Amino acid sequence: MxxxxxxxxxxxxxxxxxxxxxxxxxxxxxxxxxxSARQLYSAMLPGVIAGHYRREEAEFDVALLAERAYAEFIPxxxxxxxxxxxxxxxxxxxxxxxxxxxxxxxxRTEDAVPGSREHALSVKPFERLVERLRVVSHVAVAGGGAGGAELAMALRHRGGEVTLYSERAAFSPEVARRVERRLRRVGVDYRPGMRVDAVERGPLVVAGAARQQFDLVLWATGPAxxxxxxxxxxxxxxxxxxxxxxxxxxxxxxxxxxxxxxxxxxxxxxxxxxxxxxxxxxxxxxxxxxxxxxxxxxxxxxxLLLLTCGARYAIAARGGWSTEGRLVWWWKNAIDRRWMRRLNATGAR
Ligand SMILES: Cc1cc2nc3c(=O)[nH]c(=O)nc-3n(C[C@H](O)[C@H](O)[C@H](O)COP(=O)(O)OP(=O)(O)OC[C@H]3O[C@@H](n4cnc5c(N)ncnc54)[C@H](O)[C@@H]3O)c2cc1C
The missing domain is CATH 3.50.50.60 (FAD/NAD(P)-binding domain)
Incomplete structure (x- = not known):
């Protein structure tokens, strides 16, 4: 055996x-x-933060899934x-x-920038993030990739004042234009090309000569x-x-x-x-x-990239093709819900 x-x-x-x-x-x-015995699904996390989903709708039961698979689950x-x-x-x-x-x-989230570990909140683990974001106020998000942009727009949708720092381009020029247009339209203070050099107690974001205080700094830089x-x-x-x-x-x-x-x-x-x-x-x-x-x-x-934009609105892109709108959000919603049904019903092969 x-x-x-x-x-x-x-x-x-x-x-x-x-x-x-x-x-x-x-x-x-x-x-x-x-x-943990329950796990939050990352693709639905911005929707939980924006208020489109209850947390339970975006979680699957790891312990039950293991049990039905005849696997021993060790938390x-x-x-x-x-x-x-x-x-x-x-x-x-x-x-x-x-x-x-x-x-x-x-x-894990890349956290080599001085002070990011001590004074910023990593997006992972998601469970801690959701707890911490119950109350949203004046937030900086470091990292303008898909996760950072989605979180920034979700927080804005919840009424937060949000600044997004993005050191480098994370998308093709066409998708980057769509994302930037959307960020500005929903009212995120978007700072492309601006690297966060350090995070200090406060928390205070240091970016070149600029220093700015926030209630919370979210760390959403790339995977490490x-x-x-x-x-x-x-x-x-x-x-x-x-x-x-x-x-x-x-x-x-x-x-x-x-x-x-x-x-x-x-x-x-x-x-x-x-x-x-x-x-x-x-x-x-x-x-x-x-x-x-x-x-x-x-x-x-x-x-396929599907990026949610705070409200029930999303951007889709694959290769040189891209589009956006409310229908795209419903499309993503259908894909994500189908995945959750699959895991919670364990019906897939
Ligand atoms: C805000 C945000 C939104 C995102 N949205 C999307 C999206 O819409 N679509 C998409 O494709 N990607 C999205 N991503 C990226 C995606 O989350 C990751 O690429 C993906 O989760 C990686 O999946 P994985 O299967 O490798 O591991 P994960 O799904 O991250 O799962 C890792 C598992 O390992 C467990 N674990 C961790 N450390 C240990 C350990 N030491 N011992 C035992 N278990 C451990 C964790 O608890 C978890 O169960 C998003 C990321 C973020 C931050």
Whole structure:
């Protein structure tokens, strides 16, 4: 009986679990380690903050999903992983031995800017963010990517006074124009090309010669690798993400797979891609247990971007095509709700 450890209830593992619920894999015992029994879905987070969804509507029940997949759920956080010895150690000291492991523990927010860790609020974990944003006032958002722009507009929609700092262009010129037009229309004080150099007590944002005080600084800069990967023994890319082969196995330790934000792949880090990894992972775990050859992953550099704009209005883009409007919001809403139904009903394969 192979012991398969799933680290993190990210999008890919959620897909795998829903697949296992439909068709179990004989000859393998699955264990899922993830910090909480319920998980907020990132794509609906701006909608929760804007007030379009109740929090429960944007959450799925990790524990129940695991139970229906015949997997043991261990609420906890992996603090270190020894790929060679095949052992994971949790923050409470428990050790879990495995024959195979799959890492879908996401990423953290890049926080190298001085003071960002101490005086700004990271967007992750989402649960803490939602609690903290119950009352919205004068907020700075650092990071003008999709997540930062969506959060800025969601907070503005809730009546906050919002300044968005964006060091560099995060979109194609056409999409960037749409996002900027929308930010300005909804009344976000948008500062493109402005890097936050430091955050000081106050909190005070230092950007070049300018210093400005806010009630809260939100840290929404790009994804950075989880710190424990560095000591895992796994081969990592120059940023610290796990290097994987075409079947999403570690290039140094093929009994460890890495998917979602954890993996170093030639595509943007997004939930959409993580779900695609999950589809392949569900197939390949079956093949691994059966000792069959694995299917390769086909990266998709041009995924669909759907970006919500505070009100029930969204921007869509793929490759050179883009559009925006209320219908786009309803389209995204339908996609997100379908995903939540899938996870909460465990009806997918
Ligand atoms: C505001 C915002 C909005 C976004 N909107 C979208 C969107 O609309 N569409 C989209 O495609 N992407 C969106 N993203 C990006 C998306 O959230 C990430 O790329 C995506 O969540 C990564 O998915 P994942 O499957 O790798 O891991 P995640 O979905 O992040 O899940 C990671 C899991 O691992 C767990 N975990 C973490 N550390 C440990 C540990 N040490 N031990 C055990 N478990 C652990 C976590 O609790 C969680 O269960 C958004 C991001 C933000 C910040």
């Amino acid at each position: 192979k012991r398969v450890l799933l680290v993190g209830a990210g999008h890919a593992h959620a897909w795998v679990l829903s697949s296992l619920a439909k068709a179990p894999i004989y000859g393998a015992r699955f264990t899922l380690v993830s910090p 906890g956080t992996v603090e270190s992983l020894d790929a060679e010895r095949r052992i994971a150690i949790l923050s409470d000291g428990r050790e879990i031995a495995f024959d195979m492991a799959s890492l879908n523990a996401g990423s 690798p989880l710190p424990w990967l560095a000591a895992s023994g796994l081969a990592l890319d120059e940023h610290g993400f796990v290097q994987v082969d075409r079947a999403l196995r570690s290039v140094s330790h093929p009994h460890v797979l890495a998917v979602g934000d954890c993996a170093a792949l030639d595509e943007a880090k997004s939930g959409v891609h993580s779900v695609r990894h999950g589809r392949l992972l569900a197939q390949n775990l079956r093949k691994l247990v059966a000792g069959e050859a694995l299917e390769p992953y086909q990266p998709r550099p041009r995924a």
